[in-house]
Amino acid sequence: MGGEAGARLCQRLGLSVSPDTLLRLLYGMSVPPDSHPRIIGIDDWAYRKGHRYGTIICDLECRQPVALLPDRAVDTVVAWLRQHPEIQVIARDRAGSYAEAARQGCPQALQVADRWHLLHNLSDLVKRLLDRCPAPVLETDAPAATEGPDMSPSTVFREPTARKREMAEHIRRLSQEGLGKRAIARALSISRNTVRKYLQADPRPYSRPRRSTLLSPYEADIEALLAEGKKGPFILQRLREKGYRGSRSTLSAYLARVRRERYSKHHDSPVRVQRRPGRREMARLLRQPEDAYTDEQRRMWTAWAQDQPWLAEARELIQSFEAMVRRREADRLVAWLKQAEHSSVAEIRSFARSIRQDVEAVEQALRLPWSNGQVEGQIHRLKMLKRQMYGRAGFDLLRIRVLARI
16 A cells, blocks of 8 residues: 555554655565566556656556556657567557557567557547537427326326336235235235235325425416416516516426426327437447337438438448457458548548558457457556555656556
């Protein structure tokens, strides 16, 4: 633990030691000797996100960090790589600095792009397409108000939920068939007290008044103003004059419910409301196969692609790239790039150019099993160690704790 926290723990263990002594012992610990990794993963980590970064290098075969560098400058990484000519594979993200460092410091090694980052880049492409072509406004049926008691705030009554009614009917039916409370409880996996409660309850639908709301004293005024054709802002102003202290949204929700009830009572057709689907819904349309669409998704896609024929082309290329990465079909990469580079969609062409610039590493990502997943795990551990030391430890102490695995 080190420092103050370590000293407090030592006191509980019966050891008398100061925080400075613990830190001095940590600084004096020997880091494991530099190994000779053949396959490494490299990524950056943040001293302070958006301002200052370091570099972590992991042995992917031994599954442990082998180096912690104070920055992510190309020269720093090149100097470390040149000390390890035995490296054969370098897994990295798609940042250009690490690609250049690998070319200079270890030209004999194969570079492998991280597959997660490839799919993350694809998600960024989908976001750019959504920025260019927002979701259409769709009309849907609003849930109709059910017939029943008056819905004014102080006279609202509610029945038990359908699930409770079904449970009560089922218990009464089993009891009429001759089963005892214990047998019913065992059959339905409920307690005997629950069975007894349902059997003793009145089988008729019950109701209970909902507690009064801030609008309860003003129901008559609201009804009168609605009958005169007044709108929400005017009604709110009148209620304020009469002492109403509730929010505008509370009144708006109540007025909307009243209007839905009145409309449903005088019209047989369902109420139509408009909504704009969210970005996640639209992104799912681009990345999900069409044969897996629901009826609602098909309607959304038809409305969206009706005036945008290029969306079908973009969807096909996006889905084929994602399938190629997930199935690791490296032989399809060249053909996909040729098709994407001649696409009518500018965002697709830009994405293809970025893949072309790093095509060798992308191809190796689809051929080799290595990725940067475990490097990300080591970065999470590094962040945990930093937080243990309240972010105040210097690089030397952090390096010792990460590499010595303490």
